[in-house]
Amino acid sequence: MAGRIPIRTRIGIVGAGPAGLMLSHLLASAGVESVAIDTRSRQQIETTQRAGILERDSVRLLVDSGVSDRVLREGHEHTGISLRFSGIDHRIDFQELIGASTWLYPQTEVFTDLADARARDGGDIRFGVRHTEILGIDDARPRVRFTDADDIAYELRCDYLVGADGSRGLSRNQVPPAHRHQYFREYPFAWFGILAQAPPSANELVYAHSDRGFALISQRTESVQRMYFQCAAQEDVDDWSDDRIWSELQARVAGEDGFVLKQGPIIEKTVLPFRSFVQEPMRCGTMVLAGDAAHTVPPTGAKGLNLALADARVLAEVLERAIRNNDSSVLDDYTTRALERVWKAQHFSYWMTTMLHRHPDSSDFDARRQLGELHSVISSEAGSRYLAEAYTGWPST
Numbered sequence: 001m002a003g004r005i006p007i008r009t010r011i012g013i014v015g016a017g018p019a020g021l022m023l024s025h026l027l028a029s030a031g032v033e034s035v036a037i038d039t040r041s042r043q044q045i046e047t048t049q050r051a052g053i054l055e056r057d058s059v060r061l062l063v064d065s066g067v068s069d070r071v072l073r074e075g076h077e078h079t080g081i082s083l084r085f086s087g088i089d090h091r092i093d094f095q096e097l098i099g100a101s102t103w104l105y106p107q108t109e110v111f112t113d114l115a116d117a118r119a120r121d122g123g124d125i126r127f128g129v130r131h132t133e134i135l136g137i138d139d140a141r142p143r144v145r146f147t148d149a150d151d152i153a154y155e156l157r158c159d160y161l162v163g164a165d166g167s168r169g170l171s172r173n174q175v176p177p178a179h180r181h182q183y184f185r186e187y188p189f190a191w192f193g194i195l196a197q198a199p200p201s202a203n204e205l206v207y208a209h210s211d212r213g214f215a216l217i218s219q220r221t222e223s224v225q226r227m228y229f230q231c232a233a234q235e236d237v238d239d240w241s242d243d244r245i246w247s248e249l250q251a252r253v254a255g256e257d258g259f260v261l262k263q264g265p266i267i268e269k270t271v272l273p274f275r276s277f278v279q280e281p282m283r284c285g286t287m288v289l290a291g292d293a294a295h296t297v298p299p300t301g302a303k304g305l306n307l308a309l310a311d312a313r314v315l316a317e318v319l320e321r322a323i324r325n326n327d328s329s330v331l332d333d334y335t336t337r338a339l340e341r342v343w344k345a346q347h348f349s350y351w352m353t354t355m356l357h358r359h360p361d362s363s364d365f366d367a368r369r370q371l372g373e374l375h376s377v378i379s380s381e382a383g384s385r386y387l388a389e390a391y392t393g394w395p396s397t
């Protein structure tokens with residue numbers, strides 16, 4: 001199309017969620033220019049509820065790279081979680097087991113910190129773009145075409161392109177089928193997520209196994225709480241009144257210790273999809289994938305955001321090297337390093353999911369077997385330690 005305004009940059013980033021913004025931030029610190037675009041508005045991203053747990057190294061990355069120390073001031077350090085089953089809490093103490101913690105600090109806050117840091121440092125981030133098209137990933141001139149909110153058409157020309165546009169984005173399917181393998185796993189259930197105006201019922205996260213299915217008690221602030229319960233894959237939020245939600249949640253956490261959730265008005269209800277996905281390799285020609293564009297995990301264990309930040313960290317280093325040495329072969333290094341963590345996280349998320357959720361076809365045997373597994377985890381130091389290591393995050397490589 002005639003009249004497209006050309007933009008020239010080193011790295012073009014499709015998707016300005018946490019993966020894209022963190023990458024753009026780290027590249028800027030290394031002196032590498034980038035432009036990131038996103039079809040969503042900044043406000044849309046900021047108001048979509050996402051998970052809330054940061055691994056130890058995700059917190060370090062935010063603080064050490066100068067994004068923000070707000071996580072340390074406003075986030076909540078958690079030194080363990082509770083595995084609740086047969087109506088009793090069993091604490092996994094991360095500090096005692098491995099000297100590590102996680103931080104409750106919602107993804108929306110991470111996004112805000114990153115977007116503010118990019119704005120502060122003069123980063124070129126364009127929200128609310130339309131008609132995105134990706135071209136030329138198989139040659140040395142990758143391009144992205146888009147129009148902005150005022151219908152002005154642009155062509156972004158770059159050395160390398162990063163697809164960080166999430167699981168429903170364009171970029172991963174630009175890789176020709178002959179050059180990619182997509183690994184999928186569906187689950188026959190989903191999570192019903194709520195935000196409720198109520199005081200916290202626990203200081204840390206409670207992952208609850210029950211005959212009625214899984215429940216997760218998380219927190220947000222002193223007056224707003226986040227909770228989830230396992231529901232059918234096609235559950236309709238309109239079938240769930242506040243009363244029905246509270247009685248289901250209370251039933252799933254009830255026990256002889258008398259634990260009762262503090263209730264209040266429910267201000268948001270959403271059904272979260274549940275699946276595992278990986279696309280390999282994470283590179284094709286001059287394009288690499290990062291975050292949910294390359295991999296999706298089921299939400300149990302909150303690995304999604306942490307994987308996205310870990311991808312951005314490795315990718316920034318590898319892209320900087322590729323540009324400095326004018327050598328694109330180092331991008332294969334990214335695929336190898338990122339995928340090792342991705343598959344560990346896939347296993348961990350799958351393991352937590354299958355240990356704690358009720359499969360629709362499960363028998364009494366399966367329910368007893370899950371309890372056996374939970375008892376093994378809490379009574380074995382090796383079992384608890386594995387959970388603590390995986391939950392707080394594997395060290396950066």
Ligand code: DHB
Nearest residue numbers: 051052218299300301302
């Ligand atoms: C939250 C979400 C998760 O998937 C999880 O495992 C822990 C916490 C949350 O939204 O707070």
